[in-house]
Amino acid sequence: MRLACLCVPDFPLAALLRVQPELRGEPVAVADGPGPGAKILAVSAAAAQHGITAGLSAAQAAAIDAQLLIRQVSPDMLRAAQAALCDTATSFSPRVEDAGGGIVYLDLDGLGALYESESQLANALAQRAVHLGLDAYVGVAASKVAAGLAARNGGGVTVIPRGEEWSFLAPVPVASLEPGLELTATLQRWGIRCIGDLAALPASAVGTRLGPDGMRLVRRARGEDEHPLVPRPLPIHFEEGVDLEYGIDAVEPFLFVLRGLLDRLTTRLAVRGFICGDLRLSLRLATRGRDERTVGVAAPSNDVKALLTLARLHLEAHPPDAAIEALRVTAIPERLRAAQLDLFRPNGPTPTRLAVTLARLTAICGADRVGAPAVADSHRPDAYDVRSGSLLADGLLQEGHPATISHMPPAIRDGSAVIPLALRAVRPPRAVEVFCTRDRPEFVRGDQLAGRVVYAAGPWRVQGEWWSDGRYVRDYYDAQLSDGCVYRLYCDLATQGWFVDGVYD
Amino acid sequence: MAEFSLPGRVHLGAAAAEPIRRLPSGLQHLDTLLDGGVPRGRISELIGPLSSGKTALLLALLAAVTRRGEVTACVDLADALHPQSIAAAGVDLQRILWVRPRSVIDGLRCTELLLHAGGFALTVLDLGAPVPRPLRRSIWPRLQHVAEHSHTALVILAPHRIAGSFAVMSLRLQPRQPLWRRGAWPLFEGFETALQLERNKLGDSEAKSIKLQAASQTLLSAFDLQL
Numbered sequence: 001m002r003l004a005c006l007c008v009p010d011f012p013l014a015a016l017l018r019v020q021p022e023l024r025g026e027p028v029a030v031a032d033g034p035g036p037g038a039k040i041l042a043v044s045a046a047a048a049q050h051g052i053t054a055g056l057s058a059a060q061a062a063a064i065d066a067q068l069l070i071r072q073v074s075p076d077m078l079r080a081a082q083a084a085l086c087d088t089a090t091s092f093s094p095r096v097e098d099a100g101g102g103i104v105y106l107d108l109d110g111l112g113a114l115y116e117s118e119s120q121l122a123n124a125l126a127q128r129a130v131h132l133g134l135d136a137y138v139g140v141a142a143s144k145v146a147a148g149l150a151a152r153n154g155g156g157v158t159v160i161p162r163g164e165e166w167s168f169l170a171p172v173p174v175a176s177l178e179p180g181l182e183l184t185a186t187l188q189r190w191g192i193r194c195i196g197d198l199a200a201l202p203a204s205a206v207g208t209r210l211g212p213d214g215m216r217l218v219r220r221a222r223g224e225d226e227h228p229l230v231p232r233p234l235p236i237h238f239e240e241g242v243d244l245e246y247g248i249d250a251v252e253p254f255l256f257v258l259r260g261l262l263d264r265l266t267t268r269l270a271v272r273g274f275i276c277g278d279l280r281l282s283l284r285l286a287t288r289g290r291d292e293r294t295v296g297v298a299a300p301s302n303d304v305k306a307l308l309t310l311a312r313l314h315l316e317a318h319p320p321d322a323a324i325e326a327l328r329v330t331a332i333p334e335r336l337r338a339a340q341l342d343l344f345r346p347n348g349p350t351p352t353r354l355a356v357t358l359a360r361l362t363a364i365c366g367a368d369r370v371g372a373p374a375v376a377d378s379h380r381p382d383a384y385d386v387r388s389g390s391l392l393a394d395g396l397l398q399e400g401h402p403a404t405i406s407h408m409p410p411a412i413r414d415g416s417a418v419i420p421l422a423l424r425a426v427r428p429p430r431a432v433e434v435f436c437t438r439d440r441p442e443f444v445r446g447d448q449l450a451g452r453v454v455y456a457a458g459p460w461r462v463q464g465e466w467w468s469d470g471r472y473v474r475d476y477y478d479a480q481l482s483d484g485c486v487y488r489l490y491c492d493l494a495t496q497g498w499f500v501d502g503v504y505d
Numbered sequence: 506m507a508e509f510s511l512p513g514r515v516h517l518g519a520a521a522a523e524p525i526r527r528l529p530s531g532l533q534h535l536d537t538l539l540d541g542g543v544p545r546g547r548i549s550e551l552i553g554p555l556s557s558g559k560t561a562l563l564l565a566l567l568a569a570v571t572r573r574g575e576v577t578a579c580v581d582l583a584d585a586l587h588p589q590s591i592a593a594a595g596v597d598l599q600r601i602l603w604v605r606p607r608s609v610i611d612g613l614r615c616t617e618l619l620l621h622a623g624g625f626a627l628t629v630l631d632l633g634a635p636v637p638r639p640l641r642r643s644i645w646p647r648l649q650h651v652a653e654h655s656h657t658a659l660v661i662l663a664p665h666r667i668a669g670s671f672a673v674m675s676l677r678l679q680p681r682q683p684l685w686r687r688g689a690w691p692l693f694e695g696f697e698t699a700l701q702l703e704r705n706k707l708g709d710s711e712a713k714s715i716k717l718q719a720a721s722q723t724l725l726s727a728f729d730l731q732l
Contacts, residue, residue, distance in 0.1 A: 365615065373588040417534045420720065424586075457691040
């Protein structure tokens with residue numbers, strides 16, 4: 001069995017730099033809280049050059065280097081960074097164990113056919129982690145302990161060939177196994193400095209003297225795992241969050257922050273083979289309230305520009321009540337359904353481009369105004385429906401075999417081509433004044449519409465939905481006016497009002 | 506050099522133009538008039554007043570295109586498409602994208618986006634009546650350029666000619682007379698219309714016309730035509 005360990009050194013700092021990449025190269029320290037007494041958890045290389053180390057207080061670190069940038073990392077940022085590391089591993093193998101704290105193990109069995117060597121595979125893992133904003137060390141070995149030690153002590157990509165674990169681990173300092181303080185002191189007294197020295201001791205003798213902890217330490221020194229790899233299916237959950245240092249009450253700065261979150265989210269989604277469906281925004285407001293909202297995405301897409309436009313439109317339509325102090329974005333992942341192409345059918349729009357186009361159209365017009373037309377399940381003459389959900393997921397607008405549709409065959413009558421009559425809807429129905437003689441419409445007058453009724457057919461009584469608030473009772477007429485057009489009129493018997501709801505064309 | 510000086514041996518300018526593909530309407534008379542159908546990658550106009558049958562003709566074209574499995578889009582500035590009519594005309598509703606912008610500017614942006622997307626055989630821009638303002642003339646060369654690249658036929662529905670010389674084809678529909686079944690229970694049965702090819706840059710069949718009948722279901726049933 002071959003295992004890989006992905007290990008992110010100084011994980012809190014890596015989580016911070018993933019969110020704020022502009023801090024790379026700067027002297028940065030991550031503290032565990034606000035105030036001068038906070039403990040420094042991790043420092044960047046530039047800060048370490050000035051002698052700042054983890055364990056100092058924020059005040060001590062600031063005294064050493066006045067230029068030092070001290071930042072805190074929110075639990076959201078740590079969770080997102082760990083999830084991104086898991087996404088990296090899952091994009092290679094389904095057998096992944098999340099060890100937490102910036103460490104992930106994965107099973108490499110079966111991947112040999114995809115990569116020429118284990119080094120190439122390990123390099124691909126490291127590059128994928130960098131793509132997701134994390135500088136991870138990679139170790140490949142036959143056990144979790146050996147892979148973990150290789151990752152932590154190798155400082156990059158380290159592959160321990162089969163059967164050579166012993167020669168690799170032997171010179172590694174025993175402190176790498178992270179024994180407790182008491183055990184460390186005892187081992188120092190015994191003169192044991194490296195793992196090879198410890199592994200050479202008989203386990204039963206060490207157990208007699210140091211107890212179960214000592215036994216476990218010896219086994220780990222020999223590269224034996226205490227627990228085998230426990231792969232668990234990772235939740236398909238994509239969330240990124242950020243705590244802001246000050247409240248945002250304008251759209252542009254908010255979108256600037258949101259862009260970063262969406263960039264990271266869509267990268268993670270793409271790595272896992274998903275595209276972004278709806279977006280859930282959870283905003284913590286300055287009033288200590290929360291604003292939860294869902295931004296509908298009619299056409300799932302990983303196009304950040306389109307998603308930002310949708311979010312902008314949603315925020316402008318429904319602005320939050322107060323300034324935003326923290327933001328959490330959850331993407332609902334969707335799979336882009338693959339379609340079988342047909343050599344003998346015309347090419348349709350490519351799913352990716354269509355998804356982006358639909359997202360942009362939705363951003364311009366609104367989710368309810370883009371979709372496939374559908375006949376509503378209603379007898380109301382002006383009822384209609386739009387399938388504006390996930391058009392791609394529903395298989396709409398995809399090339400393929402056309403549906404079997406009953407249609408009128410082309411016909412010729414008296415030398416004329418005959419086609420079905422069409423109605424152009426007037427939405428919403430336009431109120432008009434109708435003058436009647438003996439209950440027959442004689443004259444119609446309304447906005448951009450006036451004329452004598454030349455000929456009319458009707459009335460046809462249409463009623464329905466009496467069981468709901470939307471009940472209707474209408475008398476419909478087809479009326480040709482003196483302007484030459486033929487309109488569909490109706491009289492709403494509940495209000496005695498007249499309306500035009502269509503014109504034949 | 507003497508050989509090259511012969512007529513027909515030396516060609517100046519760009520390579521020979523690609524033959525224009527057509528979208529047949531399925532109506533024999535109309536396809537004959539249009540030299541095979543509506544040209545792809547070009548702007549065409551369907552013009553006429555209300556009750557002239559231009560929407561019925563458009564739906565017949567959409568039905569023919571979607572029945573072949575191709576995807577179409579309709580930018581409906583007037584918000585006038587009637588799904589029941591579309592379905593009755595035999596259009597595959599799963600192969601038409603209906604976009605209802607709120608303003609003319611949005612409508613033109615949507616049209617350009619759809620043309621850019623590629624893969625749509627036919628994109629319709631329904632301007633409604635009257636044509637909304639402002640409508641800049643500079644938009645037509647832009648749309649024509651994008652349509653040419655994506656090989657999408659752009660059909661504009663308007664009460665009068667609007668795209669000027671950028672439309673390679675203009676079909677004018679002139680209403681003749683509504684058809685009524687008179688009697689104790691009168692019925693509207695459709696109308697007759699004359700279809701005239703007012704402009705045709707791609708062929709020689711200019712200024713020809715045919716007759717067209719838009720018939721209601723009642724009338725179609727009377728013709729023994731099954732919907």
